[in-house]
Amino acid sequence: MSGGLPVVSPRDERTVRALGLAVSLTYAAAIFWVYTAQPQRVSDVSGAVASRLGTYQVDPEAFEAGTRHFFDDRFREARIAFKRADPAARDARTQFYVAYSFYREGWGRLYHDDRLYEQGLAALQRATELAGGVVHADDDRLLLRTSDELQAELERGILREASDVDPRRVFDRRK
Amino acid sequence: MSDTRRARLEAIALPLLLLSAALLGGIRTTPDGALVFTPPALMALVLGILLLGAAAQAGVIVPSRLVSAARPALANANGSVLLAAFVVGAAQVFGALTPSRGFFTLVANFFFLTALLLMFTARPDGPRFLRSLALLFGAALLGRHVLLAQLAPAGDNLAGRLFARALEGVTLGALGLERLGSATGYVALAAAATLWIALWLAQSADA
Numbered sequence: 001m002s003g004g005l006p007v008v009s010p011r012d013e014r015t016v017r018a019l020g021l022a023v024s025l026t027y028a029a030a031i032f033w034v035y036t037a038q039p040q041r042v043s044d045v046s047g048a049v050a051s052r053l054g055t056y057q058v059d060p061e062a063f064e065a066g067t068r069h070f071f072d073d074r075f076r077e078a079r080i081a082f083k084r085a086d087p088a089a090r091d092a093r094t095q096f097y098v099a100y101s102f103y104r105e106g107w108g109r110l111y112h113d114d115r116l117y118e119q120g121l122a123a124l125q126r127a128t129e130l131a132g133g134v135v136h137a138d139d140d141r142l143l144l145r146t147s148d149e150l151q152a153e154l155e156r157g158i159l160r161e162a163s164d165v166d167p168r169r170v171f172d173r174r175k
Numbered sequence: 176m177s178d179t180r181r182a183r184l185e186a187i188a189l190p191l192l193l194l195s196a197a198l199l200g201g202i203r204t205t206p207d208g209a210l211v212f213t214p215p216a217l218m219a220l221v222l223g224i225l226l227l228g229a230a231a232q233a234g235v236i237v238p239s240r241l242v243s244a245a246r247p248a249l250a251n252a253n254g255s256v257l258l259a260a261f262v263v264g265a266a267q268v269f270g271a272l273t274p275s276r277g278f279f280t281l282v283a284n285f286f287f288l289t290a291l292l293l294m295f296t297a298r299p300d301g302p303r304f305l306r307s308l309a310l311l312f313g314a315a316l317l318g319r320h321v322l323l324a325q326l327a328p329a330g331d332n333l334a335g336r337l338f339a340r341a342l343e344g345v346t347l348g349a350l351g352l353e354r355l356g357s358a359t360g361y362v363a364l365a366a367a368a369t370l371w372i373a374l375w376l377a378q379s380a381d382a
Contacts, residue, residue, distance in 0.1 A: 013182045017249045020186025024256045027191060031198045040209040 047088015058094055059085045070097060071141060075105040095127035096135045096147060103144075103154055107174045112157035120154050143175035184380055185241070186253040192373035193260035199366035200267025204356030215266035219273065222287050223266035226308075227258070229294040233304035235378045236261060261373075268370045271363035272315035274323060275353060283315060301378040308374065312367040320360030326352055 039045045050056035066081035078101050086094035102120030106113035127135045128147050135147040144150045153175060163169065203211045215223070230236045241254030273283040290311050299307060326339060339352055 013179045014249060016179060016182045017186045017253050020182070020190065021249065021252050021256060023187065024190040024194065024253075024260070027194050028256075028260070031194060034198070035201065035212045035214055038212055040211075042210075 041087075043087045044089070047090045051088070051090040056088065056090050058091045061085075063094060066094070066097060067139075070101055070104075073104070075101040089126055090130060092127045092131035092135050093137065095123050095130060096137055096150070099124035099127060099147075099150060099154070100137075100142065100144070103150060103157075104174060106157065109170050109172070114158050117154050117157045121151065121158075124151055124154065181380065182250075182253075184376065185250075185257060189373050189377060190253075190256050190260045192369055192376070193257065193264040196264035196366050196370040196373065197260065197267045199362050199369060200264065200269075200271040202271075202359070202362045202366075204358040204362070206354050206356050208356060208358075213270060213275075215263065215270050216273075218284050219266040219270040220262065222269040222284070222291065223262040223264075225288070225291045226265045226269075227261055229291055229304065230261075230374060232295060233299055233301050233378075235301050235304060235374050264366075264370050264373070268312070268363075268366050271366050272312065272319055274319055277352070279319075279323060283319070286315070287311070305371070305375055305378060309371060312371065316360070316364060316367060320363055323352065324355065324360065 034045070037044075037048065039048065047056055062081050062085035066078045066085055069075070069078035069081055079098055082094050082098050082101075085091075089095060099120045102116045102123060106116030106120065124135075124147055131147075137145045139145070144153060201213045201215070203213055205211060227236065227238070231238055236257075238254075238258055241257055242251050246254070269287060273287070274280050290307070294304065294307060
């Protein structure tokens, strides 16, 4: 723009400039947030915005279906239902169950599935970030009721150590 | 152009268009439809700064007239936002038009660098600068999102996957073919068009 220097005397010009500055900075901040948060779907963006506004809600029916599948050891079906219940992955409790489903599916008497355990840790990290600390699951049917306990189990499963070849591990119990 | 209209353009229209180019330029989609937001690479930022230099030389966007001691603080703030948005927006558009890895990244960056240096040397006026830029963006878009996209392995096509694997093998992986979602090319086109429209508006305001 090579025009002459603008004279800032009219009030409406100052208003336009101030408004433009505010809108531009807000837009730039929103873009920065998008690049930092890396939402993968449009629903992630809308979910995050709704969560900030306090209007995001988990679908209780889908969540119930998810827990039903979870306790029936149908973990993939459970995760599909949890995804439906919490499409933007913004609910700490649902993400805790997702992480737990990876733990239970990956648990084996002779070996643990590291890939599933790592996915469990990723889901658990989401849960703790959303809760802003430890997640407490108010469910008597679970043996691991806090994110700390679940995280320890998942990390122990991934770790390579001498106890991995201890034959007594076949008597271990899935939690 | 009146001061109020100039203020609207400088404070609202141009920053919003340039920021939109910055937003769109970093969007990639994966074959399964997920979004990936890619921040600008260092080379893309250098190209963005060079493009600002070329635009200034052509009289389309002149930094010294957007930020100077003679202007009020608010106007300088608008000018600073516009310049920053231009550099980031241009960098993101260059990023969208440059393959992200392999030999063709080098080729594309060399192509952009040469074209921008030619613009500096040729000293085109505003309309010629815009025409050159449209050609530059168009050629790069075709190169990355039409020609290279055809070589990248197709999702469920066995013959396509075998051909791509063979091509990567013959070139020892130098091609760096990447599988992107089909929407990526359209988003890159939208980003480049948005940046170009912003420059056209800036140039028309001074015509």
